[in-house]
Amino acid sequence: MPPEEPPAVVPRGSGVALDLKGVGKSFGDKRVLGGVDLQVRPGDFLVVVGKSGCGKSTLLRLLVGLDRPTEGEIAIGPGRDGGKANARIVFQEPRLLPWASVLDNVAVGLPASLSSEAAWKAAETVLADVHLQGRADDWPSVLSGGQRQRVALARALVSHPDLLVLDEPLGALDALTRITMQSLIERVWHAQGFTAVLVTHDVAEAVALGDRVVVIDEGRIVLDLAIDLPRPRERGSAALAALEGKLLDAIFGVAEVVY
Numbered sequence: 149m150p151p152e153e154p155p156a157v158v159p160r161g162s163g164v165a166l167d168l169k170g171v172g173k174s175f176g177d178k179r180v181l182g183g184v185d186l187q188v189r190p191g192d193f194l195v196v197v198g199k200s201g202c203g204k205s206t207l208l209r210l211l212v213g214l215d216r217p218t219e220g221e222i223a224i225g226p227g228r229d230g231g232k233a234n235a236r237i238v239f240q241e242p243r244l245l246p247w248a249s250v251l252d253n254v255a256v257g258l259p260a261s262l263s264s265e266a267a268w269k270a271a272e273t274v275l276a277d278v279h280l281q282g283r284a285d286d287w288p289s290v291l292s293g294g295q296r297q298r299v300a301l302a303r304a305l306v307s308h309p310d311l312l313v314l315d316e317p318l319g320a321l322d323a324l325t326r327i328t329m330q331s332l333i334e335r336v337w338h339a340q341g342f343t344a345v346l347v348t349h350d351v352a353e354a355v356a357l358g359d360r361v362v363v364i365d366e367g368r369i370v371l372d373l374a375i376d377l378p379r380p381r382e383r384g385s386a387a388l389a390a391l392e393g394k395l396l397d398a399i400f401g402v403a404e405v406v407y
């Protein structure tokens with residue numbers, strides 16, 4: 149048989165369903181997640197909020213398969229063509245390779261089977277999607293924090309994931325850059341159609357982006373809030389402010405707020 153030709157393009161992803169039943173995670177005798185039941189529809193944008201240490205990153209690690217639950221079951225998918233879902237994660241810090249150009253940092257996210265011409269083309273296309281056209285040959289060290297995080301986003305997006313998980317990706321950025329990046333994430337999510345799960349500490353970000361926001365407290369979901377408002381959402385509107393208030397009450401508990 150002739151050798152298989154490398155694919156000429158990155159196949160398109162599709163949003164996948166997430167189904168978590170009774171999911172828990174313990175480290176030794178320390179149970180950091182427990183009884184998590186969560187169903188997410190393909191292509192939905194789920195946001196997860198909660199106090200530091202409540203288990204958000206642990207949940208994300210389980211979703212992308214970096215760790216395994218000690219209780220319950222997680223079903224994800226099916227991915228494109230009925231196969232395994234392609235899940236990618238973006239962390240708070242960009243984690244770029246300092247010795248590789250911007251383009252090579254993005255191409256790292258591609259399957260090795262892709263022809264090199266297709267890989268360059270895919271990386272250039274996604275760099276344009278994150279408004280970094282013309283920066284392909286730069287080193288990470290000459291980029292701003294927001295630009296580096298856009299390279300990290302491009303690296304996650306270049307393989308057209310079915311599931312994109314973002315762990316406080318904008319936490320280290322200034323407020324104005326954050327708003328620009330939120331719009332960018334919303335735009336690529338809308339264009340690519342993947343299922344998104346975003347962890348954030350910022351309740352304004354949560355209500356601006358989520359179809360649904362879940363609040364975790366001590367490893368359990370304590371609020372599951374649907375946000376059925378048209379996009380793009382008007383920041384600072386009364387409707388969003390009311391939803392932010394609900395989230396803050398669930399995170400801190402009304403009695404805990406001291407004036």
Ligand SMILES: Nc1ncnc2c1ncn2[C@@H]1O[C@H](COP(=O)(O)OP(=O)(O)OP(=O)(O)O)[C@@H](O)[C@H]1O
Nearest residue numbers: 175178180198199200201202203204205206207349
């Ligand atoms: N590998 C590990 N071994 C032991 N304990 C762990 C491990 N990973 C996480 N934990 C513990 O699990 C708990 C939840 O951690 P996790 O990182 O999920 O919190 P988080 O909600 O993401 O917090 P933050 O908002 O500060 O990022 C913490 O108490 C943490 O110490």
Ligand SMILES: [Mg+2]
Nearest residue numbers: 204205206315
């Ligand atoms: Mg975390």
